[in-house]
Amino acid sequence: MFERTIDPDGWGRCQGITSTGGRFTVHDHGAHITEWTPTPGAEPVLWTSPTARFAPNVGIRGGIPICFPWFANGRKDNKSPAHGFARLATWQLLEGVERDGGTTLRWRLDETMIPKLDGIDPERNRFELEVTQVFGADLQVRLALRNTDDVPLVVEEALHTYLTVGDVRRVSVHGLAGTEYLDKLTKAYNTQIGPVGFDGEVDRIYWVKNPIEVHDPVLNRRLVLTTHRSDNTIVWNPWVDKTAEFADMPDDAWQSMVCVETANVRDRAVHLNPGQSHELSLTLTVADL
Template sequence: MRRAYRTTGGSLVAHDQGAHLTEWVVGDTAVIWASQASEYAEGRAIRGGVPVCWPWFAAGRSGDVSPAHGFARVAPWRLVEEAVDQHSVVLAWELTGQDVRGLDGSDLFPHEFRARLQVQVAEAATISLTVRNEDRAPFSYEAALHTYLHVGDIREARVVGLDGADYYDKVDQQERTQTGDIRFVGETDRVYTADGPVRVQDPVLERTLLIEKSGSPNTVVWNPWVDKGAAMSDFGDDEWPLMVCVEAASVGDRAVVLEPGAEHTLSTRVRVLDESGS
């Protein structure tokens, strides 16, 4: 189900499939970006917004797991909370092991769990994924909030706050260390070992986006650039300059391990600053 809301500060759109915030507009300008080519079809991942990657990221730690990014982003989550006023919107969905039985890939995670995805939008947008182990044995999982941010032109934007952080470059499959700010000159797909805030400085739109995270030992930065963007059927050929993903994540050797009865929350908060960064 598609859910649309308008507040004094802007508007947002969310879908029950995937518990997915797909659009957030402040004033007249998008902050959370979605592709115009996305299909919004049952059982198909939505390209853009904030997909919930769970219980694995990409092709998993083994490198050969499907569907990509897990089953949560196409699962039928149940809306359990909706609080709306003129200034803010709060939505929450739940998903359990029973809800996903029969979904593609669910047999690869045969555990009892309860997941809650909460979206709170006011002057900032906060997305939180809480997973509780309701099984009798420990389990582990990867998770990411795959946040697509709108920028005026990726070639002019830069990501600040990761200087000195180690990262794995998935494009050339090399371990590297970041020097200075991230500037974009080609396909970028990096998993940083970093848990602090970052800023996306966008001179074209004359603003800075502040991304703050918690429960997130990794930060993923992604832009497909020309060729990869053109190869995706749900991504317009001319859209790659308009977005960058900065993702709160817990992946690879920093995957979450939960004992029975324990829970973990991964969250990201996006706030719009003016050109001065305030």
Template sequence: MADFTPRALTIGPSELTAYDHGAHLAQWSRHGVPVVWVSRRARYETGETIRGGIPVCWPWFAAGRDGRTQPSHGFARTAGWHLAEETDTGLRWRLTDGDTHGLPGTKRFPHRFELVHEVEVLREGGSEVLEVSCTTLNPGDSPFTFEVALHTYLHVGDVQAVRLSGLGGVGYYDKVVAAEQTQQGDLRLTGETDRIYHSPGPVVLHDPVLERDLDLRSEGADSTVVWNPWAAQAAKLPDLGDDEWSRMVCVEAAALGDAGIELAPGASHTVTQRIALDTRS
């Protein structure tokens, strides 16, 4: 049974809301202003994913490498994780193959595994940094291949006003037009956007409306995914308000590669995303 009892932490001016369902950080706010965003229409129901926050996409991204694997983004984000530790600064969850029997999609990944997911607010330079990491461990006797992404939804003042720097000159696969492209200069969103950039960044999101920059850095990732459904596609999503697309953008740390990550028996791989807030105008 999924547990949607919110776990709330206050760390200085930071407030976190998270759920054991999906080991899902739903929101991070500072001084009452959201940084990590969650939809007001998010569904907190068994089998559903929470629209917003930082879903854990695992063991495949989207429809997988074959383009036909379901459910989209894997089964970890709808699983009931076990809270392993709660501290004054964050949360740590654990999930194993023994916890996921019977979930849709698990037959497509018949391997032993252990996941450890951690969310922590750190103090650096007089401000807070959100650090989120997902570690995949292989306790079995044979290797397996997987993909993982931290599907981070960021709150913005107006998505049409923001600018993303750090991706200039980087190649990317544009899923909207199904073609490889190269980013020219900074990225400004002008319509439906669904791109897999072949670079882990770092990326800076400049938000003139909220008068802040978000510095996003990752480790263990090889790709940066940028997504916004825009108005027409947003209208098709029942767990997203019709106007909410203009107040969010996803900037995701992902380990995808051409064939995913092959993990040997006894080995582990961690993907980490750090979000630092700079409110200087």
């Protein structure tokens, strides 16, 4: 069950209650999920900043931003805006239906819907991007891309998932042991030994294993991320100093969130010839610790 509303500033959103009594919210702006709580009375699974900005050409801090057609500042660190234009665009809602005990929303974006922004080439490739979101006892997100141009298309993509945690200093991320990663803070490549812990800023791109589990002893739960056709997992927490640089995050917000992102970036960018398609998916499940 869901309701679609438009506020006085023209911001559209879909809000609903799942078959398990939980809640979800998705915005036209970026097809951006800002809320998913699968059961009544539970802590939200997704973290959205209480000071997030809802304005044109501004990304919403938290939830699940869709990064496309590049991640961060791109493979050569020369792209703007950060994380691409998809999260800044107004998407078209194609469908909202109740199906198999869950609510399914489908959204669409193509090159004619790209916002006018500095650094965006108006003659860039033609494409069709479709996002399907299924809200129920778990959360499923599928990102489907088709190259509708007559030339090859190369893009990065990510579901930049912000997760709510009780205290990130006590959280551990499992499933990445033995995996090579790029530490974006030091620019060095390393191999993960044991679970990922947090005692300072973390910003890492992993060459992925699957599934990934976030163990949270404070909230007594495991958040399980199972992906398909994702070659990278990105783990990020800004810690104290970086958080203080963000106008849309309270100074202590780093304690209650961690990003575990489903992605294809850098040397794992998606290459599509004319007419070819690609699909990336994430299933997010909550279990007891």
